[in-house]
Amino acid sequence: MPAYIQGRNVNLTFRPPNRGPVRALYGFDIDVNEGEFLSIVGPSGCGKSTFLNVLLGLIRPDSGDLRMHGKPIAGPGTDRAMVFQEFGLLPWRSVQHNIELGLELKGVPTETRHNVSQHFIEMVGLSGFEGHFPHELSGGMKQRVGLARALATDPDVLLMDEPFAALDAQTRDLMQVELLRIWQEARKTVLFVTHQIDEAIYLSDRVMVMTKRPGHAKKIFPIELPRPRDYEMRVTPEFNDLKLEIWHALKDEITI
Amino acid sequence: MTDQTLPNPAVPADDAVTRETFVERYRKPLLGALAVLLFFIAWQAVFLVVPFNALFISKPNLIFSGLAELVVSGELWADLAVSAVPFLYGFTAAVVVGVTIGIVMGWRVRVGYALDPLMTVFYASPLVALAPLLIVFFGVGVSGKAIIIFLLSIFPFIFNAYAGVRAVDRLLINVVRSLGGKEKDLYLKVIVPSVLPYIVAGARIAVGRGLIGVLVGEFFAASEGIGYAIAKFGDLFALDKMFACILSVMIIAVVLTEGIRWAERSAFPWRVGQ
Numbered sequence: 001m002p003a004y005i006q007g008r009n010v011n012l013t014f015r016p017p018n019r020g021p022v023r024a025l026y027g028f029d030i031d032v033n034e035g036e037f038l039s040i041v042g043p044s045g046c047g048k049s050t051f052l053n054v055l056l057g058l059i060r061p062d063s064g065d066l067r068m069h070g071k072p073i074a075g076p077g078t079d080r081a082m083v084f085q086e087f088g089l090l091p092w093r094s095v096q097h098n099i100e101l102g103l104e105l106k107g108v109p110t111e112t113r114h115n116v117s118q119h120f121i122e123m124v125g126l127s128g129f130e131g132h133f134p135h136e137l138s139g140g141m142k143q144r145v146g147l148a149r150a151l152a153t154d155p156d157v158l159l160m161d162e163p164f165a166a167l168d169a170q171t172r173d174l175m176q177v178e179l180l181r182i183w184q185e186a187r188k189t190v191l192f193v194t195h196q197i198d199e200a201i202y203l204s205d206r207v208m209v210m211t212k213r214p215g216h217a218k219k220i221f222p223i224e225l226p227r228p229r230d231y232e233m234r235v236t237p238e239f240n241d242l243k244l245e246i247w248h249a250l251k252d253e254i255t256i
Numbered sequence: 257m258t259d260q261t262l263p264n265p266a267v268p269a270d271d272a273v274t275r276e277t278f279v280e281r282y283r284k285p286l287l288g289a290l291a292v293l294l295f296f297i298a299w300q301a302v303f304l305v306v307p308f309n310a311l312f313i314s315k316p317n318l319i320f321s322g323l324a325e326l327v328v329s330g331e332l333w334a335d336l337a338v339s340a341v342p343f344l345y346g347f348t349a350a351v352v353v354g355v356t357i358g359i360v361m362g363w364r365v366r367v368g369y370a371l372d373p374l375m376t377v378f379y380a381s382p383l384v385a386l387a388p389l390l391i392v393f394f395g396v397g398v399s400g401k402a403i404i405i406f407l408l409s410i411f412p413f414i415f416n417a418y419a420g421v422r423a424v425d426r427l428l429i430n431v432v433r434s435l436g437g438k439e440k441d442l443y444l445k446v447i448v449p450s451v452l453p454y455i456v457a458g459a460r461i462a463v464g465r466g467l468i469g470v471l472v473g474e475f476f477a478a479s480e481g482i483g484y485a486i487a488k489f490g491d492l493f494a495l496d497k498m499f500a501c502i503l504s505v506m507i508i509a510v511v512l513t514e515g516i517r518w519a520e521r522s523a524f525p526w527r528v529g530q
Contacts, residue, residue, distance in 0.1 A: 056434050076434050088431040091526040092449045101445070102435035135526040153435060 002070055003031035004189060005055070005157065010064030012050060024050045025061065026214030032157075032189060039192045039200035041246065042210030043254045048193045051215070052159045055191065056082050068157070078106060081150035085162040087142045089134040095145050096121065096130040102153035120148035123182060140171040147179070151186055160192045164199070173231070176202060180229065197246050201239060202229060207246060212253040219249045314495040319503060322496035331485070332504060339470050339481040342398045346405025347466050353406075354413025354462075355455055361414070362421025363447060372418075379411040384472050391477045401473035409466035412458040420454030421447060453524045456516060463512045467505060 007030040014022045024047040032038050040048045053059045054066065057076040066073045068080070081102065089098050099117040108116070121127055124144040134142055143163055150158055164172040176199060183190060194200050200207045207221045223242065225233060233239055279286065296316045303315050310318070326332040361368040361375075387404050394400035428446045437445060474483025482501055489498035520527070 053430075058430055058434060076436055078436055080434075082431075082434050084427060084431065086427055088425075088427045090428060090431075090446070090449070092524070101432070105432070105436045105441055105445075133526060149435075 002067065004034040004068070005030065005032035005191075006065075006067045006070075007031075007051075007055075008065040010051075010054065010061045010066055012047070012054065012059065012061045023214035025054070026216055028064065028216045030208070030217060032191065033205075034156075035187060035189055036205045037183060037190045037192065037203055039194055039204040039207045040210060041194060041197060041200050041207060041250060042215060043212045043250070044195070046210045046213050046253070047215035048210055049161050052082065052161050052191060052193055055157075056080055056159055078102070078153050079156045081153055081155035081158060083143070083146045083150045083158065083160045083163045085165050087134070087139075087146045087166070089142055089145055089149075091134050094131050094133055095126060095137070098134070098145050099148045099152050101149060106153065116152050117148075120152050123151070123185065124148045125178070138171075139167045140175055143167065143175060144178075147182065151182070151188075155188065157189045157191065160190060162193055162195065165195065172199070177231070179203065180227075184228070197243050197250070198234060201225070201242050201246070202234060209246060209249045210253070212255065218253070221246055221249075310495060311493050312495075314499045318496040319499045322494075323500035323503060326497060326500055326504075332482075332501070335480060335482045335485045335501070336504070336508075339474065339483065342401035342473065343405055343466060343470050345398065346402040346469065347409055347462070349402070349406045350410040350413055350462060350466070351455075351459070354410040354458075355417045355451075358414040358417025359421055359443075359447065359451060362418045362424075362451075363443075368418065375411065375414055379415070383407050384468070387472045388476050391473070396477040400477065401470070404473045405466050405469035408469040408472075409462040412461040412465065413455060416454040416458030416461075417451055420451035423454070424450045453520065453527050456520050456523070460513050460516045463516065464509055467509055471505070 007028055010025050010028040010030075012023075012025040014024055016022070028047070028051065030051075040051070042048045050059065054061050055068075055073060057073055057080070090101065093101070096114075096117050099120055100113045103113045103116060117130075121130055124147055126141065126144055126148070129137070129141065134145070137145070143166075146163065164175050167175060180203060190203075192200070192203060197207075201223055204223050207223060208217050209219045209221070210216065211218045221242065225238060225242075300316045308315065314322075323332075357371070357375075361371050383404075386407075390403050390407075391400045394403050424447055428450070429442055432441055432445050470481070471483035471486065474481040475487050478484040482505060486498055486501045486505075489495070489501060
């Protein structure tokens with residue numbers, strides 16, 4: 001039986017004008033189980049964000065086979081939603097209307113939209129900020145809106161492209177705790193791209209390490225730490241052993 | 257070593273912090289008004305030294321009494337009302353046509369490449385010199401003047417809308433596409449709202465050019481209107497009234513421009529400080 005999300009030999013080369021072609025993904029294979037939290041770590045430019053965009057349906061691969069529920073990915077669809085590193089909030093829309101964007105595009109009636117956005121505003125802890133505009137929010141709050149917007153369309157898979165990279169270290173720690181709480185509540189399959197090994201271990205069921213460009217999976221680490229996880233877990237020997245193992249797999253791929 | 261917990265100082269309430277005074281708060285408009293005032297005083301004062309000849313020049317006290325006369329007699333309002341008609345037609349058409357051309361040029365790369373040089377040539381060309389020809393083509397009535405105003409004020413809308421589309425955040429386009437948005441949604445949800453501030457900024461420039469269009473049109477062919485009044489009073493050597501009319505056009509230009517600026521600040525708060 002094929003995996004929930006299955007990629008086989010996915011290849012993608014960028015051909016930017018006036019420059020040589022860049023191979024982003026080469027022989028990329030992936031299997032994601034339903035409901036699991038899978039993190040992807042890899043050196044900068046290895047194609048991990050590119051892969052999320054391919055899975056989202058914004059970029060078409062040159063060759064290879066990428067399926068979800070056994071059906072090939074043919075473009076954007078409401079079964080997948082992305083949380084972007086730079087938030088991607090529409091600056092002229094309030095928190096509530098940003099969250100309702102996906103529902104609006106689906107043609108959901110106003111009243112239903114309102115109920116759904118209220119539900120997710122509460123879930124991400126933004127009650128009282130419905131009418132605020134993005135420029136009035138902190139980075140952490142902006143990403144809560146980004147998360148609520150992605151969840152509001154009720155996707156099966158949540159794609160997160162370094163969602164906390166633009167946040168300061170403490171906000172990031174708190175957002176990780178929040179994300180785990182929300183993930184446990186919403187039960188989505190999550191693909192999470194990050195540079196931080198800590199973050200990947202703390203959140204995930206499995207961590208996939210990618211090679212340098214052209215990127216493909218190098219090693220996959222199951223994370224068998226018990227859930228629910230808490231901050232203290234990050235200083236246990238088990239956690240640190242995993243961190244070291246993943247670092248060893250990753251460091252050979254990094255060039256500076 | 258043991259942990260040290262430090263004591264918390266008492267924090268004064270927010271209203272204990274001194275408020276800024278009236279002058280501090282309105283420093284910017286006050287200084288601007290002061291400069292205008294000084295300009296008029298200097299103009300008036302020059303003629304304490306230089307001999308004054310009403311045939312060649314006027315001075316503020318005469319201009320203001322001339323303005324008062326025109327206001328009381330109702331002449332000024334009548335002329336302004338006449339001039340407003342072609343301005344409204346020409347300017348409205350410039351907004352609609354200019355914004356459409358600019359957005360299409362920005363979003364359809366090939367259209368942009370094709371039209372950019374042509375538009376730049378038109379923008380740089382002395383369209384005012386074509387005014388007599390346009391009056392011949394389109395008549396001495398409202399339409400001829402509206403066309404001149406349209407041609408003068410359309411370019412800021414084209415170029416600003418064009419620049420605005422090219423400055424659209426690609427991330428927001430991807431956001432809407434990823435949530436299932438179609439081409440139409442990209443226009444309505446992202447492109448138009450992000451271009452809007454650019455269009456309003458363009459309107460600020462276009463207003464000035466449009467007002468020039470009003471005057472030029474009426475210089476060549478009119479029997480009423482504010483531009484006609486300026487030319488008429490000039491021919492009659494009634495320089496106080498001529499300057500009064502010029503002054504009223506300047507006031508209108510300032511009011512419109514500042515009005516647009518105010519609208520920008522209140523309608524696009526996220527752009528403040530950018």
